[in-house]
Amino acid sequence: MSQALRGFAARARTERGWWVAGAVVVVALIYPFIVQTLQVLPLIGDFVPRTGSMVVMLVFTMMALGLNVVVGYAGLLDLGYVAFYAAGAYTAGWLASLQFEDVTFHFGSTISNDQPGIHVSIWLILALAGVFTTIVGIVIGLPTLRLRGDYLAIVTLGFGEIVPQFVRNADSLGGFDLTHGAFGIAPIDSLGVGGFVFRSESNRDDLYYWTAIGLILFTVFCCIRLRDSRLGRAWIAIREDETAAAAMGVPLMRTKTWSYAIGAFFGGIAGAFYASFKAGAFPADFFFNISIFILCMVILGGIGSIWGVLAGGMILGYLNIEGLSTIGAKAQDAGLDFDPTKYQFGIYGFIIVVMMLFRPTGLIPERRHKIELVEAVRDTSFYDVPTEGALTDRDPSDD
Amino acid sequence: MTTAVAALQRVRSSSLIDTLGLLLLGTVIVFLVFKFFEDPTRFLNVAVIGLTTGAVYGLVALGYTLVYGILQLINFAHGDVFALSGLVASTIILSVFGLDEDTSVIVIVLGLLATLAITIPVFAVLNATIERVAYKPLRHAPRLAALITAVGVSFIVQNVALALYGVDFESVPNFIPRTAAIEIGDVAIQWNKLAIFMIVIPVLLVLTWFVRSTRQGKAMRAVAQDTEAAAMMGIDVNRTISVTFVLAGALAAVAGLVYLLQFNVRYDTGFELGLIAFTAAVLGGIGNLTGAVLGALCIGLVQAFNEGLDGTPGGDWTRSIVFGILIAVLVFRPEGILGERTPEGA
Numbered sequence: 001m002s003q004a005l006r007g008f009a010a011r012a013r014t015e016r017g018w019w020v021a022g023a024v025v026v027v028a029l030i031y032p033f034i035v036q037t038l039q040v041l042p043l044i045g046d047f048v049p050r051t052g053s054m055v056v057m058l059v060f061t062m063m064a065l066g067l068n069v070v071v072g073y074a075g076l077l078d079l080g081y082v083a084f085y086a087a088g089a090y091t092a093g094w095l096a097s098l099q100f101e102d103v104t105f106h107f108g109s110t111i112s113n114d115q116p117g118i119h120v121s122i123w124l125i126l127a128l129a130g131v132f133t134t135i136v137g138i139v140i141g142l143p144t145l146r147l148r149g150d151y152l153a154i155v156t157l158g159f160g161e162i163v164p165q166f167v168r169n170a171d172s173l174g175g176f177d178l179t180h181g182a183f184g185i186a187p188i189d190s191l192g193v194g195g196f197v198f199r200s201e202s203n204r205d206d207l208y209y210w211t212a213i214g215l216i217l218f219t220v221f222c223c224i225r226l227r228d229s230r231l232g233r234a235w236i237a238i239r240e241d242e243t244a245a246a247a248m249g250v251p252l253m254r255t256k257t258w259s260y261a262i263g264a265f266f267g268g269i270a271g272a273f274y275a276s277f278k279a280g281a282f283p284a285d286f287f288f289n290i291s292i293f294i295l296c297m298v299i300l301g302g303i304g305s306i307w308g309v310l311a312g313g314m315i316l317g318y319l320n321i322e323g324l325s326t327i328g329a330k331a332q333d334a335g336l337d338f339d340p341t342k343y344q345f346g347i348y349g350f351i352i353v354v355m356m357l358f359r360p361t362g363l364i365p366e367r368r369h370k371i372e373l374v375e376a377v378r379d380t381s382f383y384d385v386p387t388e389g390a391l392t393d394r395d396p397s398d399d
Numbered sequence: 400m401t402t403a404v405a406a407l408q409r410v411r412s413s414s415l416i417d418t419l420g421l422l423l424l425g426t427v428i429v430f431l432v433f434k435f436f437e438d439p440t441r442f443l444n445v446a447v448i449g450l451t452t453g454a455v456y457g458l459v460a461l462g463y464t465l466v467y468g469i470l471q472l473i474n475f476a477h478g479d480v481f482a483l484s485g486l487v488a489s490t491i492i493l494s495v496f497g498l499d500e501d502t503s504v505i506v507i508v509l510g511l512l513a514t515l516a517i518t519i520p521v522f523a524v525l526n527a528t529i530e531r532v533a534y535k536p537l538r539h540a541p542r543l544a545a546l547i548t549a550v551g552v553s554f555i556v557q558n559v560a561l562a563l564y565g566v567d568f569e570s571v572p573n574f575i576p577r578t579a580a581i582e583i584g585d586v587a588i589q590w591n592k593l594a595i596f597m598i599v600i601p602v603l604l605v606l607t608w609f610v611r612s613t614r615q616g617k618a619m620r621a622v623a624q625d626t627e628a629a630a631m632m633g634i635d636v637n638r639t640i641s642v643t644f645v646l647a648g649a650l651a652a653v654a655g656l657v658y659l660l661q662f663n664v665r666y667d668t669g670f671e672l673g674l675i676a677f678t679a680a681v682l683g684g685i686g687n688l689t690g691a692v693l694g695a696l697c698i699g700l701v702q703a704f705n706e707g708l709d710g711t712p713g714g715d716w717t718r719s720i721v722f723g724i725l726i727a728v729l730v731f732r733p734e735g736i737l738g739e740r741t742p743e744g745a
Binding site (some may be wrong): 149 | 471472473533536537540541542543544546547548550551552553554555557558559561562670674677678681715716718719722723725726729730733
């Protein structure tokens, strides 16, 4: 009896969840039509983000979802996620701009055919960027994923630092201008279908916005399917207890590399999309703080929780692009001399610490991760002393 | 027996990686030897610069390695505590004591010592407070939780420095003359460089002595080895960890002053320098005090050679090279030059 009741309650809960999700999607889809109405509302009107800001928020949320695959599912701390973002953005830069003027190659592009440079359809580039960053993820992952958790964090951080410096300096690699240095690559072509180019439309932001919604839905769908797949269960097993997972026959290296590759895939697509939206890829966009910013989204929302990361990403994305400056302006009006945008990373740091101390499972916790934090933590002691060979996860069978 | 078998297997499986690593190292050494014979004076002068920078990195690296040795936590905030201490020291020197280049030598020395007497306790307490507030509650949480928190604390400290000092660089006049103290041929070691070694070497010796020979040091080693057993033997684990953070904070304060005497300090100085220092600690073998300084000297040399010699990628690439080294070390020889150690070996 009680079991039947519980089953019913569970189904009601999931069904309600789907209703909520459906409602959110509908509101999200009509957002560009209602934004102007919302913006004139009393009190909250000033805090309603523009559609253009929403695009940026969605892009960062997509990256957060990608990072969630690495940090949340597989439990590998990646402090250099910005490298994948950069790889995606520069893929778009290389394949859809005047960067390589000597070559003239057009493929489904929205640019007229007499323009020099490589111009591939941005739609195709989104896919290509995904594939390219996946490869980058595998290349970074293969040598490093053997390392113990915190060493992995440091190495990814290293890559996250090397990549921006590389793109900044790679304007004369043996005389070859690969990235156009500190100036970045601009302009990058817009999305479009045939002669219908998003850039030339008056509602460009709206069109990009709907595309971004489509990308987010795709990402969320992939994340759900991945989480429930064999691979996803292997990730969670590794996150919970690596040794036990290995003993149960989970191939550690392959599984971890997949999480890297797939996390990178979404980062790359988001990067390419964002580069097209901003019509440029600039090295100044790819600094360490962005990696932390995206990580902060994951932590705020709930490590491993798709809905949580969605919420966390949108909240922090909003604060970053509009919220803090709006709050700052309000504070100025109220006579306070405080500019929160200047201290944004201090604020994110504060959010990280507070969340870790008081609600480590995040705003919308993932059930399983919550159990893990409450019950299983005692066996992974904070101070396990490294024993012989404990530094790396290197296992002869992995090679 | 099992250990031996495991070691054998490790050797076999990683022989290819080892060969690659040795090849890489060999290329660098051949290049340096070649450069030395091309122009010995320049080479040695650049080396002096590198060793000095390395010694400063070493002071910061000691703080990382000390904490890592006992908690296996990369205390990201350490770099920012160091930078903040440098900024505070600049205020004390310039505004409180009002020292400038014309002040007599004795007053300068006393003033600098007095500055240390203020900053050391302040930052020791600050560092211990950070541990109490942010890291201690997470001691039983998964390791990544503490690591993520450390990143958060790092940003907070950095922004406190930003709020207090703004975005400008702070610097002090050249208190220590930049004239040559030792001159061999055309190779000169200036007083200000020598002074750094006169600080770093005693600090390393005292620290080593402390960890190796004192009661408190013994407690630290015990906690690092086996916390539960140490607690059962009556060691106050919390106190021991606090002492470690106090020590690290004191080191950060010393490093802040030393760095300030050489270079300019800004609110975000600590972040990048912290990463370099951590790289140094990993290179030397994390948890190993001597290793941290040795690794830092290596990093300093690499940086100086890269920026000062011809035929290298040049200053634009320094950061990439340092992190490239970090990645290479972790891939090829994760235990570092002198071997990973918790403080028991010092």
